[in-house]
Amino acid sequence: MTQTSPAAAPAAATGNPAVAAARARYDRDGYLSPIRVMAADAATALYDALEAQRHAQPDRAQKAIGPNCHLLFPTLWDLAHDPRVLDAVEPLIGPDILIWSGQIFGKPAMSGGYVSWHQDSTYWGLEPPDIVTAWVALTPSTVASGCMRVVPGSHGWGQLEHKDSFADHNLLSRGQEVQVDVDEATAVDIVLEPGEMSLHHVRIVHGSAPNRAAHPRFGFAIRYIPTYCRQARARTFAALARGTDAYGHFDQPPRPDAPLSEAAWSAHAESLARINAVMMAGATQDSRIAGYRAGS
Numbered sequence: 001m002t003q004t005s006p007a008a009a010p011a012a013a014t015g016n017p018a019v020a021a022a023r024a025r026y027d028r029d030g031y032l033s034p035i036r037v038m039a040a041d042a043a044t045a046l047y048d049a050l051e052a053q054r055h056a057q058p059d060r061a062q063k064a065i066g067p068n069c070h071l072l073f074p075t076l077w078d079l080a081h082d083p084r085v086l087d088a089v090e091p092l093i094g095p096d097i098l099i100w101s102g103q104i105f106g107k108p109a110m111s112g113g114y115v116s117w118h119q120d121s122t123y124w125g126l127e128p129p130d131i132v133t134a135w136v137a138l139t140p141s142t143v144a145s146g147c148m149r150v151v152p153g154s155h156g157w158g159q160l161e162h163k164d165s166f167a168d169h170n171l172l173s174r175g176q177e178v179q180v181d182v183d184e185a186t187a188v189d190i191v192l193e194p195g196e197m198s199l200h201h202v203r204i205v206h207g208s209a210p211n212r213a214a215h216p217r218f219g220f221a222i223r224y225i226p227t228y229c230r231q232a233r234a235r236t237f238a239a240l241a242r243g244t245d246a247y248g249h250f251d252q253p254p255r256p257d258a259p260l261s262e263a264a265w266s267a268h269a270e271s272l273a274r275i276n277a278v279m280m281a282g283a284t285q286d287s288r289i290a291g292y293r294a295g296s
Contacts, residue, residue: 030155033198043194047138065104096227096243107211116177117207125232125278131202137192145217155201234277
């Protein structure tokens, strides 16, 4: 496997010993967890509100929490821009930060949905891979409920070969599976309470098991990129979260004016039309995940 060198530490990571230590752990392991970014009761209230809002439009309920759902809910847009989240992200990718996408990963209680072992970078078409995902728990993410699992250090293995499975219960866009043998004994469970988050590198090998608990497991995944990143094959949306964008590689989406408004749905549909040109390039069939078929 080809090793990759971690990106040079941004200036923010060099002046504060605690921040520098966190950056060193991230460079070594490919993830940081847990990080408290909001009160537990605030996270629970956000989850309850999202569930009520999305089920008010039952024909669109599943699509509402799929790719780029932060363009549909002002609360998710604001969470992705929250300084408490960005303060943890900035030492990893620098002060000029874009939100490339956001998505709810939801597993109802006692459900079969799972995430196969994979790397996020496989179909994103972003270069260079200086990309971090923040995974914010809105409900308890435990071993029983199918929390995320990561293989520490695997972000240094380079881009690995993947195979599309399109399996019925796989929560990934193409059911992609990494084509290496993953030693389960080396994996770490990322257990999070509501309001806590983890950060992980775009190339860390990770996945999750089905939810066998009596409570749902819902988390908001936010994909942050530095402004110098480029998008292959299409010009997609990315919202400026902090700093300045001197490159202009992406178009700025609008903040949603209200939850699931028609204007928000229109911007969301445009975002999916653009991102599908990247995510589904070369796929042999449509995704089973709601939201990856623009205009459906």
